[in-house]
Amino acid sequence: MPMLKRAALAAALCTAFAAQAADSVKVGIALDISGPFAALGAESRDGFDLAIEKLGGKLGGLPAEVVKTDFGGSPEQAVQLVQRYLQREKIDFFTGPIASNSALAVGPALFAAKVPFISSNPGPSPYAGKQCNPYFFGQYQNDTYDEAAGKLANEKGYKNMVIVAPNYPAGKDHLNGFKRLYKGALKDEIYTKVGQIDYAAEIAQIRAAKPDAVFFFLPGAMGINFVKQFVGGGLKDIPLVAPGFSADQDVIQAVGEPMLGLYNTAHWTHDLQIPANAEFVAAFRKKYDGRYPTVYAAMAYDTIMAIDAAVRDVGGRIEDRAAVAAALAKPSFQSVRGEFAYGRNHYPVQNYYLRVVDKDAEGKLTNKLVGTVLEKHQDAYVGECGM
Known part of the structure; x- marks a missing residue:
């Protein structure tokens, strides 16, 4: 066969192969x-599981294999896990880590392999700006929750504040976001250790500063211990303001009554009046003994729904990674947060809401929607993205 004909035949076969739908979809999830x-990792896991159950174990109509592995929150272990997922498991999609330092650690290998990384939580600023990538998709950008909180603090008339966060990439993003819109004075800016549980020294600093209010980003067990010690240290008369991660259902359940009246900001709340959200919350409470879902569970659920929609929208041709990325960038699923669109850096343009810890009709402590703080809000880094 002449050389040109052989080349043309090979090209035609490659095109035909690429057009065929895959037999199955494999998703790698790094669990904390x-x-x-x-x-927080347990909340995400429950959101993932609920979505996969709702979809009958399929994604975009194809049988789905979901590989879930605990990596203990270590960025180094996350890198090793992703290498195994890419080399041995041959994953088609990746998601899962809670922390921004882990997301930043695993990104380069995933992007080099053109495996879509749909974040189920972290929204680090580098990926929103100069390190933006066609294969990364955020649920929110870290700073945005706190920009909303900064605006709230202005509206509350807090003239001077102390701000607190763990010393890691997300902590710095969150405090930078608060400072971006807060117009008052900062009496102190405190960085704690990741995983810290004793806040005696920090509470002494706050007591000495005598602020009008305290803004804190301390998710999970860190937030639980901080609020308990804050109130126990006699500072209950100083108002607390937080992003939703520091006043979510996990923290509320563990701390109890001292959480009442705490204002926090988030891109989602369980009582948002949207059909997809109402369905999700009802199914979650039915499956998990009546407890309300957290933001982490809601984002994990949305992550699976986004993958399902993208696989369906490309007709199962998941080997065409560019087409998959393009489909993810134009989400066609019904999100629990309502309508949203991606900016060119693949971070959402969406609403951010004010919530307050109150009691529901059953007397359970939970967040209640108060109103919208920022409408169709885009992060501050999109101008640095070259996509």
């Missing part, structure tokens, strides 16, 4: 079931 973010 142990380590400093264990409670």
Whole structure:
């Protein structure tokens, strides 16, 4: 056969092969079931499981294999896990880590392999700006929750504040976001250790500063211990303001009555009046003994729904990674947060809401929607993205 004809035939066969739908979809999930973010990882796992159950174990109509592995919140272990997922498991999609340092650690290998990384939580600023990538998709950008909180603090008339966060990438993003919109004075800016449980020194600093209010980003067990010690240290008369991660259902359940009246900001709340959200919350409470879902569970659920929609939208041709990324960038699923669109950096343009810890009709402590703080809000880093 002449050389040109052989080349043309090979090209035609490649095109035909690429057009065929895959037989199945494989998703790799890095779970934080142990380590400093264990409670949050468990919430994410429950959201993933509920979505997969709702879809009957399929994604986009194809049989789905979901590989879940606990990596203990260690960025180093996350890198090793992703290498195994890519080399041995041959995953088609990746999600799962809670922390931004883990997301930043695993990104390069995933992007080099053109495996879509749909974040089920972290929204680190580098991926929103200069390190944006066609294969990364965020649920929110870290700073945005706190930009909303900064605006709230202005509206509350807090003239001077102390702000607190763990010393890691997300902690710095969250405090930077608060400072971006807060117009008052900062009496102190405190960085704690990741996983810290004793806040005696920090509470002494706050007591000495005598602020009008305290803003804190301390998710999971860190937030639980901080609020308990804050109130126990006699500072209950100083108002607390937080992003939703520091006042979510896991923290509320563990702390109890001292959480009443705490204002927090988030891109989602369980009482958001949207059909997809009402269905999700009802199914979650039925499956998990009546407890309300957290933001982490809601984002994990949305992650699976986004993958399902993208696989369906490309007709199962998941080997065409560029087409999959393009489908993810134009989400066609019904999100629990309602309508949203991606900016060019693949971070959402969406609403951010004010919630307050109150009691529901059954007397259970939970967040209640108060109103919208930021409408169709885009992160501050999109201008640095070259996509």
